[in-house]
Structure formats: structure tokens, C-alpha cells
Amino acid sequence: MAYFQKIRQICDEKGILLILDEVQVGMGRTGRWWGYENLGIEPDIFTSAKGLGGGIPIGALMCKSFCDVFEPGNHASTFGGNPFACGVALAVCQTLERENILNNVQQRGEQLRNSLQAIASQYPDLIAEVRGWGLINGMELKPDVELTSIDLVNAAIAQGVLLVPAGPKVVRFVPPLIVTEAEVNQACEAVACALKNG
Ligand SMILES: *Cc1c(COP(=O)(O)O)cnc(C)c1O
DSSP states (O other): OHHHHHHHHHHHHHTOOOEEEOTTTTTTTTSSSSGGGGTTOOOSEEEEEGGGGTTSOOEEEEEOGGGOOOOTTSSOOSSTTOHHHHHHHHHHHHHHHHTTHHHHHHHHHHHHHHHHHHHHHHOTTTEEEEEEETTEEEEEEOTTSSOOHHHHHHHHHHTTOOOEEOSTTEEEEOOOTTOOHHHHHHHHHHHHHHHHHO
């Protein structure tokens, strides 16, 4: 947080635009609409894609009015901004709001981190840290152990849970924003089994 506040301050002092990439941390992933809301700053420009279309390809760039300089035709994209994709993005936004999905992200995220933390405390020699926001979380393995993120991902797959490696020592947990309490429990039990067996 202090890092981003410092970046914001430097950008303000030097008249530099601050552009943040919200493709992965935006659209409710962290339990707030945009990831930067966790940082106590505002960017001048930010990007969105992936989750914005809920599976339909779309990308977007949002900016403050003072730096709104793009005219139609300035920035080309083969499928960008077509009416169908925009209609889908609007429906995704409305659904997130209507079904109070951000609330689910906050609650399930807390549940997930608490459960992973409990697992981590059972394996203090293997697991260095559990960290994250909402439903984007990482479990970091100790640097000096043999177990890598790929090993743990493969062991979890054998237990029926799909995780993603994020670097050699971090395993990522990015479940759907509509994940249920029972599913989080099930996934954490599978991770505990994977650690026990692997
Ligand atoms: C996927 C991704 C992008 C690129 O999105 P496009 O829709 O291919 O433009 C940019 N940043 C992050 C963090 C991404 O995950």
C-alpha cells in the first residue's frame, strides 16, 4: 500500500499518468469493484478485460476526463467495443451488483484464507505464508524445501482441485466469484490431503 501511495505521489509531482492493470484484480475479484480500492489511491487510467466479459472476449480502458484524449479510430482492435461484447459486459456488471457478488467474494475470501492459514500452521516447515485479497490468494512455499508450486498443483489436481502456479514457490487460489462455502471447504480439504500425500 505504501508502495502505491509513493508511486501516486511521484506521478503527481512529476505530472506522470498513473496507469493500473485491473485485468486480473478488477471486476470484484478482490471483494471490491477494482483492485486499486484496496490501495487507498486512484489511478488516472486503468484497464479491464477477462472478467469484464464473464467469458466473452472484451477489453476496456477507463480514464479520468482530464486525460480522455482518444477519439474514435485512434485505437484499433479487431473485436474491441462491439455491441454484443459491450452488452455482455453490462450484464456482467448488473449481475455482480444485483446478486451482491462482492459480498460473497469478501466472505468466501476470508473463509479461504482462514482455512489455508490453518493448513499452513500444520506445515510450518513447508509453507511460508498465505496472502491475498478477496478471491485472489496465494500460498507461498518455503524457499529451502524441495516441494515446488507445480508439485502442489499436481497433487491438488489428483485430489480434484484446479490450482495455478504463480512462480516456482507460490500456488494461486482464484476460484469463481460465486464459489460456495461448501466448495471452499471441499477445496481446502483437498489441499490438506495433497500436502499430506505429497
Ligand atoms: C490477460 C491479461 C492482460 C491482457 O488482456 P487482453 O484482453 O489480452 O488485452 C493484461 N493484463 C493482465 C494482468 C492479464 O491477465
